[in-house]
Amino acid sequence: MRLSILMGAVSQGLLWSILAIGVYITYKILDYADLTTEGSYPLGAAVAAQMILSGYNPFVATFVSMIAGMAAGFVTGFLNTKLKIPSLLSGILSMTGLYSVNLRIMGKANLPLLKQDTVISVLSDRGIETSTAVLIVGIISVLVVIAILWWFFGTEKGFAIRATGDNSAMIRALGVNTNSMVILGLVISNGLIALSGGIMAQYNGYADVGMGTGTIVIGLASVIIGEVLFGHSSILRSLFAVVLGSILYRIIIAFVLSKGLVPTDLKLLSSVLLAVCLSLPLIKEKLYNFVEKIHGNKQKEGEVNA
Amino acid sequence: MLKLQNVRKVFGKGTANEKVALDKVSFTMNPGDFITVIGGNGAGKSTTLNAIAGLFFIDDGYIEIDGNDVTKLPEHKRAKYIGRVFQDPRMGTATNMSIEENLAMALRRGKKRGLHKGITREEKSKFREYLEMLDLGLENRMSTKTGLLSGGQRQAITLLMATMTKPQLLLLDEHTAALDPKTAKKVLELTEKIIAEDKLTALMVTHNMRDAIKLGNRLIMMHKGNVLIDVCEEDKKYLQVADLLKMFEKASGGQNVDNDRMLLN
Incomplete structure (x- = not known):
């Protein structure tokens, strides 16, 4: 793999990691499978581009x-906690509705950003190479997001959100309105996801109404890869693990593309990759049992022979 | 301190599974009362506690805590009055959070949670003292996630969480039932000590008749969603298991208690 491709993968991984952190907040901290992602990511792109x-x-x-993403998260939270619609369905409703909203914002299905000022061009206009500018934007935004979240999840409110995902009955008994915490978590999460979409539109040079498809899988894959490979002993560690997971995911994608896979196959690859990651604990257990069994049989044989 | 008046709750109303969980429950607790509650399966003991805590709204009746009408108050708003320990040790703590983080959340029970630090240095040293009091060696494991602790250790921590802000009312729902006999005994002793030292008003559900007689200053026996017997302080001093069985038979109209789990203990 050429260095420029690798660097591109790292920059993309950083920009995507903001989405992955958003997914981490709902999926891991709140224990809420939120599909709003697939609508709030293009929402961010649409708003930024327009x-x-x-x-x-x-x-x-x-x-x-x-x-805009925060507002989308609020709607999902409202549907789930106030109108008592199941969490998965609430996300689906928001996601579907957002498709129309995004088209309204953009006016058409694809909005190119040719020769427009972007957060990246602001840097590259000052003589920094574009690829370096992307890297700088990625690193700064990720570090700022992580710093804020690390602080926030160490506050009283942050504790309450974490406990809501962990054991909602317990934290309600301690006087926390868990409905508000679910809404707040979804607001923060979708804000980050839309932020990621907004920056990505500027990086890609366009916003597209279909760009949200499959983003939840990409986000989850980053979260799981990060957790498995880089640990999750604390919030700070988890946040960095998600970023590294996201970068690694992009490197894997860049690698298979360089080996001749066509971009349209990527969604299938993403799904397979996530399925493997999610079944890792089970595979590990089966493998362990299998090894134990062989080991046990050998011992028995030994006893018989003796 | 606590007043229940004709509290009624029907689950699954209008369905084939309709069940009158609480029929007409009335009793009053005075400050400092420690009432033990016994009764067979489905008598309404846990439902009574849950109704007080506000897990659901009652169909009829009135609940008052410390002079405040809480009948229509949602669970999280009643929390400022009530400390709770549950039967399932997994219920009482956030298992992915550390011991000290759990204690810090309990310290803020019923208070507004803002953007202040979730746990401060002074609080940590205070928690260390509290944990030393438990005498389980947990003061040296304050950053351990509670999911890694044993059931008994978790129940002890939940008890500490429920009582360290000295709640107006302590609700214990068979909090030793899931523990082995030795651990159960220790947690029960701890419960007795804390209630006595802090002069708490407590309501404890138990399946164990001997514990029910030994602990507390009053005893309530429930049956089919009603308070069947309310033994006052004077009578409870001389109460025996045999007396209790006789009272139950008489009050329930000659019903046999043979099949009830409460006799197993």
């Missing part, structure tokens, strides 16, 4: 894309 095209500062546009 605002930049309307002449707004790209940083303002990026910030507003995050706010």
Whole structure:
């Protein structure tokens, strides 16, 4: 693999990791499988692209894309906690509705950002190479997100959100309105996911209404790869593990593409990869039992022979 | 301190599984009362505790804690009055969070949670003292996740969490039933000690008649969603298991208690 491809994969992994961190918050901390992701990611892209095209500062546009994602998360949370719609279905409803919303925002299915100012071009216009600029944007935004989340999950409110996903009956008994915590978690998560979409639109040079498809699988794969390979003993460690998982995931993708796989096969690959990751604990156990069995049989044979 | 008036709760209303869990439950607790609650399976003991804690709203009746009408108050808003320990040791703590983090959350029971630090240095040293009091060696494992602890250790921590802010009312729902006899005895002794030292008002459900007689200053026996017997402080001093059985037979209209789990203990 050429170095430039590797560097591209690392930058992309960093930008995607903001989405993966959002997925980590719902899936791992809140214990909530949130499909809003597939709608809030293109929502962020749509808002950022449309605002930049309307002449707004790209940083303002990026910030507003995050706010839009937070609103989407709030809707899902409201459907789930106040209207008592099951969590999976709440996400599906938001995701489906957002498809129309995104088209409304964009006005058409694809919105190119040709020769527009972006958070990346602001740097590259100052003489920094584009690939380096992407890396800088990625590193800074990831570090800021991690710093804020690390602080937040160490606060009283952060504790309450973590406990809500862990044992909601217990934290309710301690006086926490768990419905509010679920909503808050979804708001933060989808804000980050839309932020990722907003930056990614500027990196790719377009927003597309179909760009959300499969994002939940990409996010989950990053979370699981990160957790399995880099541990999850604390919140800070988990957050960095998710980022590393996301980067590793992009490197795997870049690798198979360089070996001749066509981009349209990537979604299947993502699914297979995630399925393998999710079944790792079971595979590990079966393997362990298998080894034990062989070992046990050998011992028995030994006894007979003696 | 606590007042229940004609509390009624029917589960599965209008379905084939309709069950009157609480029929007309009334009793009053005075400050410092330690009431033990016994009764067979389905008598309504746990349901009574859950109704007080606000896990569901009652169909009819009135609940008052410390002079406040809480009948319509949701669970998380009643939490400021109530400390709870559950039967299942897994229920009482957030298992992916450390001992000290769990204690810190319990310290903020019923208070507004903002963006202040979830746990402070002073709190940690305070928790160390509390844990030393438990005498289980947990003071040196404060950053251990509670999921890694034994059931008895977790129940002891849950008890500490429920009582360290001295709640107006302590609800114990068979909190030693899932423990082995030796651990159960230790947790029960700890319960007795904490209630006595902090002069707490407590309601304890148990399946063990001897414990019910030995502990507390009052005893309530429930049957089919009603309070069948309410033994006052004077009478409880001389109460024997045999007396209790006789009272049950008489009050329930000659029903036999042979099949009831409460006799097994």
